[in-house]
Amino acid sequence: MRKYLLKRILFSLFSLLIVVMVVMLLVYTAIDRSVIFQTDDVWNKKSNNDRTIYEYTMYGKYGYLSYVDYTSFLKVKYSEIYGEDYANSEEFKRDKAAIQSSDWQENESVQEFIQKYGNAGYKLRYLEPMKFRSGKTKPGGTGYLIAIQEKNVVYRLWDYLRYFITSENKNMVQDPELTERYVRFEHDPYSGLFAIVGSGTQHKYLLYFDGRFPFIHQNWLHLNLGTSYTTYRGMEITSVINNPTGDLKTSRQQYPNMLGTDEYVETAINFHSLTYNTGIVSDVEKTQFPDKYTVYTYNRGGLSMIENSFVIGLAAVIIAYAIGLPLGILNARKKDRLADKLGNAYIIFIMSVPALAYIFMFAWLGTTLFKLPYKFATAGIMFLAYILPTCSLAVRDIGGLMKWTRRYMIDQMNSDYVKFARSQGLSEKEIYNTHISRNAFIFLVHGVPASILGCLVGAIMTETVYGVPGVGRLLTRAINTHDNGVIVAVTVFYTTLSIVSLILGDLLLAAYDPRISLNADKGGGR
Amino acid sequence: MDVNINASEKNQEDLFQFIDRDEIASEKITAPRYSYWRSVFRVFFRKKSSIFMIVLLVLVLLGAFVLPIVWPYDMMENVLDPKTYNLSPAKAIAYFGGENPIKWCLGTGQLGNSIMYGIWASARTSLLLAIICAAINMTVGIIIGAIWGYSKRFDAVMLVIYNIIANVPEILLLSVLVYIIGSGFWPFVFALTITGWLGIAYFFRTQVMIIRDREYSLASRCLGTPISRMISKNILPFLTSVIVTLLATNLPGYINYEVFLSFIGIGLSASVPSLGRMIQQGQTAFLTYPWAFWPPVVIASIITIVLYLLGQNLADASDPRTHM
Numbered sequence: 001m002r003k004y005l006l007k008r009i010l011f012s013l014f015s016l017l018i019v020v021m022v023v024m025l026l027v028y029t030a031i032d033r034s035v036i037f038q039t040d041d042v043w044n045k046k047s048n049n050d051r052t053i054y055e056y057t058m059y060g061k062y063g064y065l066s067y068v069d070y071t072s073f074l075k076v077k078y079s080e081i082y083g084e085d086y087a088n089s090e091e092f093k094r095d096k097a098a099i100q101s102s103d104w105q106e107n108e109s110v111q112e113f114i115q116k117y118g119n120a121g122y123k124l125r126y127l128e129p130m131k132f133r134s135g136k137t138k139p140g141g142t143g144y145l146i147a148i149q150e151k152n153v154v155y156r157l158w159d160y161l162r163y164f165i166t167s168e169n170k171n172m173v174q175d176p177e178l179t180e181r182y183v184r185f186e187h188d189p190y191s192g193l194f195a196i197v198g199s200g201t202q203h204k205y206l207l208y209f210d211g212r213f214p215f216i217h218q219n220w221l222h223l224n225l226g227t228s229y230t231t232y233r234g235m236e237i238t239s240v241i242n243n244p245t246g247d248l249k250t251s252r253q254q255y256p257n258m259l260g261t262d263e264y265v266e267t268a269i270n271f272h273s274l275t276y277n278t279g280i281v282s283d284v285e286k287t288q289f290p291d292k293y294t295v296y297t298y299n300r301g302g303l304s305m306i307e308n309s310f311v312i313g314l315a316a317v318i319i320a321y322a323i324g325l326p327l328g329i330l331n332a333r334k335k336d337r338l339a340d341k342l343g344n345a346y347i348i349f350i351m352s353v354p355a356l357a358y359i360f361m362f363a364w365l366g367t368t369l370f371k372l373p374y375k376f377a378t379a380g381i382m383f384l385a386y387i388l389p390t391c392s393l394a395v396r397d398i399g400g401l402m403k404w405t406r407r408y409m410i411d412q413m414n415s416d417y418v419k420f421a422r423s424q425g426l427s428e429k430e431i432y433n434t435h436i437s438r439n440a441f442i443f444l445v446h447g448v449p450a451s452i453l454g455c456l457v458g459a460i461m462t463e464t465v466y467g468v469p470g471v472g473r474l475l476t477r478a479i480n481t482h483d484n485g486v487i488v489a490v491t492v493f494y495t496t497l498s499i500v501s502l503i504l505g506d507l508l509l510a511a512y513d514p515r516i517s518l519n520a521d522k523g524g525g526r
Numbered sequence: 527m528d529v530n531i532n533a534s535e536k537n538q539e540d541l542f543q544f545i546d547r548d549e550i551a552s553e554k555i556t557a558p559r560y561s562y563w564r565s566v567f568r569v570f571f572r573k574k575s576s577i578f579m580i581v582l583l584v585l586v587l588l589g590a591f592v593l594p595i596v597w598p599y600d601m602m603e604n605v606l607d608p609k610t611y612n613l614s615p616a617k618a619i620a621y622f623g624g625e626n627p628i629k630w631c632l633g634t635g636q637l638g639n640s641i642m643y644g645i646w647a648s649a650r651t652s653l654l655l656a657i658i659c660a661a662i663n664m665t666v667g668i669i670i671g672a673i674w675g676y677s678k679r680f681d682a683v684m685l686v687i688y689n690i691i692a693n694v695p696e697i698l699l700l701s702v703l704v705y706i707i708g709s710g711f712w713p714f715v716f717a718l719t720i721t722g723w724l725g726i727a728y729f730f731r732t733q734v735m736i737i738r739d740r741e742y743s744l745a746s747r748c749l750g751t752p753i754s755r756m757i758s759k760n761i762l763p764f765l766t767s768v769i770v771t772l773l774a775t776n777l778p779g780y781i782n783y784e785v786f787l788s789f790i791g792i793g794l795s796a797s798v799p800s801l802g803r804m805i806q807q808g809q810t811a812f813l814t815y816p817w818a819f820w821p822p823v824v825i826a827s828i829i830t831i832v833l834y835l836l837g838q839n840l841a842d843a844s845d846p847r848t849h850m
Contacts, residue, residue, distance in 0.1 A: 015689040022694050026702045352778050352834035354785040356805060357823045360812055367813070374813075460790055465809070476790045479701045487698060495693045 005503070012499040016492070021157050023491045027484045028156065033064055035482045036229060049127045050140030056148060062229050062484060063156055068122070070145035071096060073113050100129050100143045110145065117147035124148075160488070166222050170200035173276045178292070189259050190271050196220075204274040204293040212244075213307075217272070225489035231481050237489035245469045246302020255288040268298040302382070302469070306456060309463070309470035313455025315390045320397030320451075325444075327398070328405025329437055333428075335410060343402060350399030359465050362392045375467040389466045393459055397451070401444075408440035415439075445512045449504035453497050562763075562846070570843035579836045586829055590649040597629065599647035599799060604638030611638050612815050633817035636807055641818055644804055645825045651794070652801040653829065655715065656780035662719045664773060667726030672757045674727055675734025688728055691721055701792040709795040718780070726772065733768050737761050767845040774837015778830035785826060801826045 037043040037055065046054050053069065060067030074095055078086035086092050098107040104126070105111075114124055125148060130141030151159070170181040181200035188195035188208055195208035203219035210217065225237040232240045248268040255265065274293040277285075285294045303311065331343040350358070366372040366388045373385050412418065413436060421431050458472025475494075478486035510516045570576050604610040611634065613621055618630035632641035674684045703717040734757075737743065743760050751760070781801065787793040788802030789809070796803065801822050808819030842848060 015686070015693065018690045019693045022690060023698065026694075026698065030702050031705055348831065348834060348838075351775070352782075352830040353827045354782045354805070354823070354830065356785055356789055356809070357827055360809060360819070360823070364813070461786065464789070475695060476697060476792075479698060480791055491693075491695055491698065494695060498693060 005507075008503055008506075012503070016495050016499065017157070019495050020160070020488065020492060021153055023488055024156055024160075025153050027487050028064060029153070031482070033059065036062065036484070039481055046140055048130050048138055048140040049142060049144055052127060053144055053146070056146060058229075062227075063151065063159070065151055066122070066149040068117060068147045070099060070110070070113055073116075074109060077109065077112075099126075099145050104143070104145070113145065113147070120149075122147035122149045160226075163224050166224060168198065168201040168203060168206060168220055168222075170198060172202050173200050173278070175276075175278065175292070189254075195272075199291070202275055204276075204291075205272045208272050210272060225492055226485035228478075228486050229483050231477055231483050231486060237486055240486075241306040241471050241474070242304050243297065244300035244302055244304050245308070246300045249299045249301045251299070256290055257288055268300070269296050270299045271296065273297040305469055305471050305474070306458075308468055309458035309472055310455045312386060312389045312393060312462070312468065312470070313459065314452065315386070316393035316397055317451050317455060319390070319394040320401050323394075324398040324401030325405055328402040329409060329432065331402065331406040332409030332413065332436075333432055335413075340406075343406070347399050347403045347406075350396060351403070355396060355461055356465075358395060359392045359462055362388060362395065363465060366391070376469065377467055385466075385468075389459075389462050389468055392462050392465075404444060405440065408443045409436055412436045412439050442509070442513045446505040446509045449508060450498075450501040453501040453504075456497055457494055560849075565846075565849040566840075566843045569848050570840055573839055575835065576839045579832050579839070582828070583832045583836060586649070586825075586832065587653070589646050590653050593646040594643075594650050597643045597646065599640070599643040601635075601637060601639040601644065601799060603640075604634070607638060610634055611636060612811075612818065613638075614815075615817055632821050633815075635804070635818045641804075641821050644799060645801070645821050647799040648801045648804050648822060649825050649829065651711065651798055652781050652784055652826070655711070655718075655784055655794075655800070656777050656833075658715055659718045659722065659780045660773065660776045662715075663722040663726055664769070664776065666719075667723035668730055668762075668769065670723065671727035671730025672734055672761065675731035676738055676753065676757055676761070681731070684727075684731075688724060691724055692728075696721070697787070697790065697792060700787065704792055709793070711794065711798055714794050718783075726776070729772070730765075730768075733765055734761055737764050767841050770837065770844045771841040774834055774841055777833045777837065781826060781830050781833075 034055075036058065040058075043051065043054060043058075056065075056067045056069075059065050074092055075086060078089055078092045082089045082092075095107060095109040098104055098110060105114075118124060125146050127144040127146070129143035130138040132138055170183050178200055183196065183198040183201065183206065185194050186197040188197075188205070191209045193209045196206045197204060198206050206220045207216070207218045209215055222236075223238050228235050228237060228240060250266045250268045252264045253267050253269065253271065254261075254263065256271070258264070273296050274289075275295045277292045277294045281289075281292055281294055288294075302308070327343060331340045334340045363374055367374045372388050373381075374388070376385050376389075409432075418431060418436060421435050426435075456471070458470040458474070460472045460476060462468070463470040463472040474486060475490045477483070478490065610618075610621065613630075613634040615631055615633040618633050619627050622630050629640050629642055632645070635641055635644065670684075674680055699721060700717050703720065704714070707713040707716060738761065743756065746756060746760055784793060784800060785802040785805055788800065788806045793802050793806070794800050804822035805819065805826065808815070808822065812819040
């Protein structure tokens with residue numbers, strides 16, 4: 001069994017890798033890369049050489065290619081000699097200005113740059129200074145010297161996997177000002193319990209408790225699925241789907257420097273989210289915080305995107321199983337009678353009518369008859385906003401479950417063991433509830449993990465119609481805005497979920513039905 | 527005693543006589559004639575709902591393929607006259623002076639386009655798309671699925687391919703394809719069929735595997751039947767009802783899928799009228815301009831329900847067990 005599982009997981013990981021590779025090929029190679037600037041305002045404002053440089057910087061940042069420009073090469077070179085003062089050094093100023101002239105190639109540092117990156121397989125490009133006839137430089141027309149190397153798909157995949165999971169340690173922050181470096185247990189003034197607190201780590205609170213589900217949180221391990229480019233400018237996908245949405249939620253809190261005094265402020269800052277400020281700490285922040293951990297996020301009233309999708313999806317799944325299973329059994333028992341005919345009509349309606357049609361029908365009925373809120377954002381009472389999306393999803397799931405339950409029940413009804421049970425004098429109720437349904441459920445059990453984990457993926461149409469801030473629209477929105485990082489991240493997320501739910505389904509099946517063995521050398525099949 | 531024996535011998539000669547062997551008559555089977563497809567249609571037409579559905583389907587097909595010729599649809603005809611935008615049926619008939627009330631009896635859409643003409647032109651596109659995609663995907667899917675299920679070596683290779691392609695999000699694949707080859711009608715058909723057959727083939731593979739190891743197939747294989755004949759004569763006839771069921775869910779499936787794709791923004795291009803696009807355009811203001819939203823929804827629903835029910839009836843009829 002353990003061997004089988006191990007093999008399954010290894011094979012799944014392999015196909016996950018290939019899937020990621022195929023998706024990377026699709027989004028990075030198959031589509032013209034310049035489309036990423038279609039919705040970029042910064043790009044629109046830049047002109048001439050500056051625009052080209054901006055393009056290369058962005059291509060570099062979003063993984064299309066490796067990109068080095070001559071100035072940053074100089075910075076590294078002279079900061080080794082002069083430290084922080086490299087920018088004031090005469091050599092740096094002279095070498096930096098050299099590429100603006102026509103004899104740029106004769107400069108010593110330029111030679112060095114060309115040799116270093118030329119040997120490493122980079123393509124070198126010199127953008128000539130662009131001047132007006134008067135001799136004045138055009139806006140954004142300064143000269144540049146850059147080295148570019150295209151990334152191939154294998155290298156890109158390796159790069160993605162290398163930083164897939166990172167953990168924090170006390171030497172992460174590179175700042176000579178920071179003298180104390182530690183990771184230790186401390187009393188947490190914000191929860192009243194203890195927390196693991198770090199100094200020198202990216203996050204201040206590495207493990208802490210608070211009032212939000214699941215009550216214990218960690219910032220220790222980070223899953224780097226990818227970075228968003230357009231839709232959520234520069235944000236990590238994991239934080240996009242995990243950070244709470246909705247309005248700011250203020251509460252009476254104390255800044256770290258106020259602790260111990262009886263001074264309080266109304267603020268929505270989430271003090272557990274403090275991260276290290278690598279830039280300059282403002283004077284106001286200096287009075288509020290004892291250290292350089294001054295970057296924070298806010299507490300918000302709503303659930304996070306993934307929680308929204310999961311709550312709606314899970315409620316729909318529970319309703320569907322609670323209603324669909326009994327109705328399916330009833331239909332099978334009353335085969336060809338009125339109840340069955342009504343049930344069949346419902347199934348046919350759900351199976352054949354476009355899903356969009358009945359979602360809108362629901363929206364229309366709910367808003368006109370029951371005065372339920374239609375759009376999520378305009379809902380007064382949050383609880384009510386969840387009702388219509390949940391029902392719309394449940395209506396579909398009930399239809400599907402009824403169909404299959406009825407089908408499997410009827411298939412079992414003519415089996416020999418049913419005839420035998422009947423000949424023994426068992427009541428119809430006993431036959432249906434303990435004999436037939438238990439055998440019919442074998443086929444349904446396999447889908448249970450998939451339907452629960454599937455909630456994490458969200459429902460595209462339902463969420464769009466009701467304006468639910470959920471994960472369902474993530475992929476389509478990313479595709480429409482060419483947000484490559486999100487596309488890859490979402491694919492990894494979806495694929496992992498589908499693989500895990502398949503494996504769980506098989507395990508559940510084997511646990512439910514003792515006749516089924518997953519080991520190759522036991523049981524039937526070949 | 528002797529006399530008696532002789533008498534009985536004589537009697538026997540009187541009662542029986544030899545007749546010549548008739549080669550043709552010996553080939554005849556006296557059991558009642560059974561033709562599979564005739565029985566299928568006998569059972570199919572026994573249901574009153576089938577006849578009703580066929581009439582409805584013929585009407586819809588006529589509407590979708592003949593009406594757009596009689597009523598040429600031009601979604602841009604009133605684009606220069608903003609007063610015609612989003613008119614309710616009554617206002618539209620009044621605005622256009624009642625010269626062609628049928629054309630305006632369902633009001634106008636976002637760009638002053640006639641909803642009545644639009645739904646039929648759109649139904650034509652959607653039906654064509656569904657029929658062509660289903661035909662291609664079913665043919666390729668069934669052929670490959672049959673080989674896939676039959677050959678174990680092919681199975682090992684195909685499973686790896688299936689696991690990979692099935693996990694690449696389909697809307698991503700579609701949108702990349704649409705980006706590369708465009709979103710006209712035929713490029714869209716290509717995008718839908720390039721991997722669309724895989725799911726059908728996989729489903730069919732499992733069905734074939736179940737039949738493959740039945741006793742009669744094993745016996746047939748022992749007698750040396752070649753693979754092509756095994757598939758075409760031993761396995762496929764057994765799966766006719768499965769194929770018809772698949773067709774019954776597939777045809778309306780493509781219409782629904784087109785609606786879904788248009789809704790999320792990777793459907794057919796704007797110049798091709800389709801039900802999905804009409805519904806997508808109507809949904810943004812479906813509470814204020816309901817006449818632009820519900821007609822395409824109703825047409826799409828009628829088409830899908832009729833196709834689904836007809837398919838179900840045909841699938842029931844194609845199961846030989848119902849031919850008694």
